[in-house]
Amino acid sequence: MDRVVELEIPARPEFVGVARMAVGALAGIRPGLAYERIDDLRIVVSEACTSAIEMLAHQPPPADGRPAGLRLRCIDGPKTLEVRIEAPGSAFDSAFPASEPEADVDTFRISLIRALVDDAELRTTPGGAELCLTLHRDAAAVDVDGDDLPG
Amino acid sequence: MDRVVELEIPARPEFVGVARMAVGALAGIRPGLAYERIDDLRIVVSEACTSAIEMLAHQPPPADGRPAGLRLRCIDGPKTLEVRIEAPGSAFDSAFPASEPEADVDTFRISLIRALVDDAELRTTPGGAELCLTLHRDAAAVDVDGDDLPG
């Protein structure tokens, strides 16, 4: 059975650590993700949030005056862990640029996202953009009935 | 300025650690809460979530078949950190019992909640109950303009 954790943080630098900690704790619950892969996921989540925060910082503030937020939907399934990060506007363009990135950091970011999760997909949503990150669990550790949690 | 972090977890034991980690990370952002008080808050958040999870486990599952969730709303203000934990039904009764608690653990829980946060208040909400936990920041570390974050 899939279990969903949702997290919404203000799109500000100081909250990226909260997202990393929550995702890291969640990723450790079920078997099938080694410490090293959880560390990798923490980096990619950090990259995604940072990309969105930097992009939003260069955009005019929203009309309603409320600070923009990042919404993380973590789908803790028996075979995969998905982290979907939704942000207003075209928040992930520096992670998925249309042309060759200019700044070093953007190149670094793109390399890390590509290398450290099994899948990263960008979607357009009614409210903005959603970056969907997927890790496949180690098959040997995944239970046959698809539910390896007690209770 | 207040900043709000929202977290929703399934009301199941394995997710209490996610709530603790997220709240712990959030509490460390602004000055005015020593490590020890953040640890205290982590315990009380754990007590509150556990109380709700145990209570909900003894109730019939919701009519829509969806597993119950716990919603945490963390209000990261310049002078206080508030964590509001909302759950369906009368989820916090073991933390705020009408009569003397029978089980040892309930006594422990109540003592810890009383001792470890500056304020704990139970409210009834349309969807169930909300336990509102408050920590006051150390006044010496709180900025006069009420906004001690950069940016």
Place this chain on the structure above:
Amino acid sequence: MDLGLDVTERDGYTVLAVRGEVDVYTAPRFRERLIELVSEGKHRIVIDLEGVDFLDSTGLGVLVGGLKRVRSHDGDLALVCTQRRILKVLEITGLTKVFTIHESVDAAVGDGQG
């Protein structure tokens, strides 16, 4: 989330070293291990809490449950704890008066308790 439970025998005592976070998710394993030990006839138990990163009322319940269980066999259960944050939890709940608390496993097994 990791919970480590290591059992060793020392001078007639059974030492259960607990590592990691004890909460509503991990406590059942801790409780079962204790029940197992008692049913194997281990009635002089020392629980070493030095490796514990987190402990809430659920974990305290397991400790008290273990104590009651060994006492019903005329045994004893002592704790090893020097961590301030764990001692604080034991103090707030009045359990520093219920448990004998030692500064080390050496002290616990050399002390003639139980």
Place this chain on the structure above:
Amino acid sequence: MDLGLDVTERDGYTVLAVRGEVDVYTAPRFRERLIELVSEGKHRIVIDLEGVDFLDSTGLGVLVGGLKRVRSHDGDLALVCTQRRILKVLEITGLTKVFTIHESVDAAVGDGQG
């Protein structure tokens, strides 16, 4: 979130030991400290990453920025790193070819670089 930045002088090198998490929140302090050092005339810098718990592209940008800065003064900037997870990040981004990476501060300052 803690970021520790400790500066010491060793055999003609300035050693900046970084502790904690380097991300979009903490990187500005790290960048400023580096800029400060360079503007104080420290152009032979060793950055000790052994105490770093987390490093993402933002932190890598600070390292590269520092390297460019000291090179524009004919200086050099080397890293100390043995942590696998940090080395992995440096490898994926091609920076193991850009930076000299040492196994210890001793090796970095005794090595005749810069």
